Amino acid sequence: xxxIKKNYDDYVKSVTPTTSLAKNMWHAFLIGxxxxxxxxxxxxxxxxxxxxxxxxxxxxxxxxxxxxxxLTGLGIYPKLAKYAGAGTLVPITGFANSVSSPAIEFQKExxxxxxxxxxxxxxxxxxxxxxxxxxxxxxxxxIGSVI
Amino acid sequence: MFLxxxxxxxxxxxxxxxxxxxxxxxxxxxxxxxxxxxxxxxxMFGGDSWEDAESQLQMKLVTAAIKDSxxxxxxxxxxxxxDLLGQLIATSFGVKNFNIPLFGLYGACSTMGExxxxxxxxxxxxxxxxxxxxxxxxxxxxxKTFRFPLDYGSQRKxxxxxxxxxxxxxxxxxxxxxxKITGITTGRIVDYGYKDKENMGACxxxxxxxxxxxxxxxxxxxxxxxxxxxxxxxGLIGQRILLxxxxxxxxxxxxxxxxxxxxxxxxxxxxxxxGASGCGCSASVLCSLILKNIRDGIWKKVLFVPTGALFSPVxxxxxxxxxxxxxxxxxxxxxx
Amino acid sequence: MIYLNAFLIGxxxxxxxQILIDKTKLxxxxxxxxxxxxxSIFGAIGWYDDLIDFAGAGASVPICSFGNTLWKGVKEDxxxxxxxxxxxxxxxxxxxxxxxxxxxGYLASLIFKPKMKD
Numbered sequence: 001x002x003x004i005k006k007n008y009d010d011y012v013k014s015v016t017p018t019t020s021l022a023k024n025m026w027h028a029f030l031i032g033x034x035x036x037x038x039x040x041x042x043x044x045x046x047x048x049x050x051x052x053x054x055x056x057x058x059x060x061x062x063x064x065x066x067x068x069x070x071l072t073g074l075g076i077y078p079k080l081a082k083y084a085g086a087g088t089l090v091p092i093t094g095f096a097n098s099v100s101s102p103a104i105e106f107q108k109e110x111x112x113x114x115x116x117x118x119x120x121x122x123x124x125x126x127x128x129x130x131x132x133x134x135x136x137x138x139x140x141x142x143i144g145s146v147i
Numbered sequence: 148m149f150l151x152x153x154x155x156x157x158x159x160x161x162x163x164x165x166x167x168x169x170x171x172x173x174x175x176x177x178x179x180x181x182x183x184x185x186x187x188x189x190x191m192f193g194g195d196s197w198e199d200a201e202s203q204l205q206m207k208l209v210t211a212a213i214k215d216s217x218x219x220x221x222x223x224x225x226x227x228x229x230d231l232l233g234q235l236i237a238t239s240f241g242v243k244n245f246n247i248p249l250f251g252l253y254g255a256c257s258t259m260g261e262x263x264x265x266x267x268x269x270x271x272x273x274x275x276x277x278x279x280x281x282x283x284x285x286x287x288x289x290x291k292t293f294r295f296p297l298d299y300g301s302q303r304k305x306x307x308x309x310x311x312x313x314x315x316x317x318x319x320x321x322x323x324x325x326x327k328i329t330g331i332t333t334g335r336i337v338d339y340g341y342k343d344k345e346n347m348g349a350c351x352x353x354x355x356x357x358x359x360x361x362x363x364x365x366x367x368x369x370x371x372x373x374x375x376x377x378x379x380x381x382g383l384i385g386q387r388i389l390l391x392x393x394x395x396x397x398x399x400x401x402x403x404x405x406x407x408x409x410x411x412x413x414x415x416x417x418x419x420x421x422g423a424s425g426c427g428c429s430a431s432v433l434c435s436l437i438l439k440n441i442r443d444g445i446w447k448k449v450l451f452v453p454t455g456a457l458f459s460p461v462x463x464x465x466x467x468x469x470x471x472x473x474x475x476x477x478x479x480x481x482x483x
Numbered sequence: 484m485i486y487l488n489a490f491l492i493g494x495x496x497x498x499x500x501q502i503l504i505d506k507t508k509l510x511x512x513x514x515x516x517x518x519x520x521x522x523s524i525f526g527a528i529g530w531y532d533d534l535i536d537f538a539g540a541g542a543s544v545p546i547c548s549f550g551n552t553l554w555k556g557v558k559e560d561x562x563x564x565x566x567x568x569x570x571x572x573x574x575x576x577x578x579x580x581x582x583x584x585x586x587x588g589y590l591a592s593l594i595f596k597p598k599m600k601d
Contacts, residue, residue, distance in 0.1 A: 009341065
């Protein structure tokens with residue numbers, strides 16, 4: 001009696017069908033790779049019209065972010081993400097999606113409490129912990145350089 | 148008359164006098180599409196936000212259910228209603244213009260069971276002649292509240308369920324109707340310590356099993372005295388768990404069981420994964436398929452058991468488990 | 484060859500992240516944070532720039548590159564300004580990604596409406 005209750009987590013796991021990991025990884029690989037390839041093409045294009053390497057990289061980021069925000073606003077990015085999973089989450093376009101989607105969703109709640117407060121509701125942690133980890137590493141580097 | 152540990156068997160007549168269901172486009176395209184009272188293709192229901200949309204939906208429900216019962220707004224003594232949004236705003240703004248006294252309820256997706264139970268009790272106690280019980284949910288508002296903005300790109304797991312855009316309303320009265328509520332079993336909170344909010348069927352199935360078991364014990368009946376035992380929104384995984392849990396206690400209900408969350412969408416063509424959820428899931432299926440079959444005399448007696456997962460974004464962030472609750476309502480046809 | 488490498492390495496990082504999504508209960512936000520922190524650590528060790536040399540956008544487009552960028556900004560500013568560089572470098576270097584997402588995201592909120600899924 002009550003065997004299910006005792007090992008409930010394991011039991012639930014055993015009755016929950018899983019989606020095919022290999023298939024999902026393949027989709028993520030294809031779309032994620034394609035976005036990166038597209039980025040590389042943009043970099044090369046900017047370089048061939050005479051921009052230096054660093055500026056070409058900057059233009060590429062701005063353009064990728066712009067396109068991702070447009071696709072988010074048109075409702076295409078979430079459809080692509082359903083197929084691609086990590087393939088659309090990991091590239092910088094996923095970051096752009098995570099900033100623009102709450103901005104669009106919460107506009108009804110106003111400029112300050114809606115868009116303003118919520119715009120970082122998903123991307124905020126990325127910025128916080130990115131800054132924090134680079135700060136810690138920087139501190140160690142600074143201590144190293146002083147000694 | 149109260150029975151056993153958590154049930155009431157009504158000696159008084161509590162009739163279902165009218166009902167209404169209103170759903171969104173996707174629900175209208177599902178297998179039950181032509182049974183719903185109204186299918187609204189505009190996801191905003193003429194409003195200008197997801198929250199407003201759900202209020203508009205409740206407004207339609209109140210109007211349609213009162214009309215179906217042949218009564219006037221002023222005949223309704225109380226509304227028992229709730230929704231999934233914070234502080235029940237869909238209900239508050241949805242019913243405010245009717246000037247009918249309101250009891251706002253929160254039972255997560257079990258709210259229809261809670262509303263019918265309390266409505267029946269107030270009629271049985273002689274405190275009202277007519278009451279209206281209602282609940283709703285909206286995919287947009289629920290995603291925004293409990294998951295991500297709608298334009299955020301994320302994958303849903305197979306165990307995830309799709310929140311129904313829709314709702315149902317039932318008018319109960321003390322005289323004259325096609326069906327009766329003859330008993331209730333009130334759910335207690337059942338917590339197996341499960342935490343995955345992308346597998347809510349697993350969070351709620353233990354509560355459904357508990358309530359169904361106590362209903363059978365309190366009324367001292369066998370499962371097959373019901374034509375159907377109908378849970379709210381367990382979905383495919385939750386259904387499997389419910390059947391296993393009851394099997395463990397020596398009851399087999401697999402040929403009697405039906406889950407509104409499995410019925411309302413076609414999982415293969417509508418890509419809803421494990422099924423549907425939301426207050427509006429059980430409420431809209433009750434007010435379409437279930438009450439129609441009872442009105443037509445196809446089912447004489449059913450046990451309607453809406454199930455709810457009791458969590459908030461806060462409790463979930465703080466690492467709490469997701470307990471379940473399920474309220475059972477015995478509905479009997481008056482057709483001879 | 485840089486195109487092939489960009490596709491392969493970018494795809495590989497995404498495919499490996501998919502394992503985390505499917506096999507753990509980690510939410511996407513947590514996974515993004517892990518990638519960024521890993522990126523800054525790999526940057527500090529000096530591996531990340533090697534990966535960018537090899538794969539180009541395949542390494543610079545995934546979000547882990549953001550961690551590396553922040554780290555490099557901090558390091559450069561420390562070399563130039565000393566202690567205050569620890570505080571100024573990150574935001575300076577990350578400005579393009581953050582500002583473009585914020586500005587375009589804000590403009591999008593003025594133009595677009597939230598859409599129902601089906």
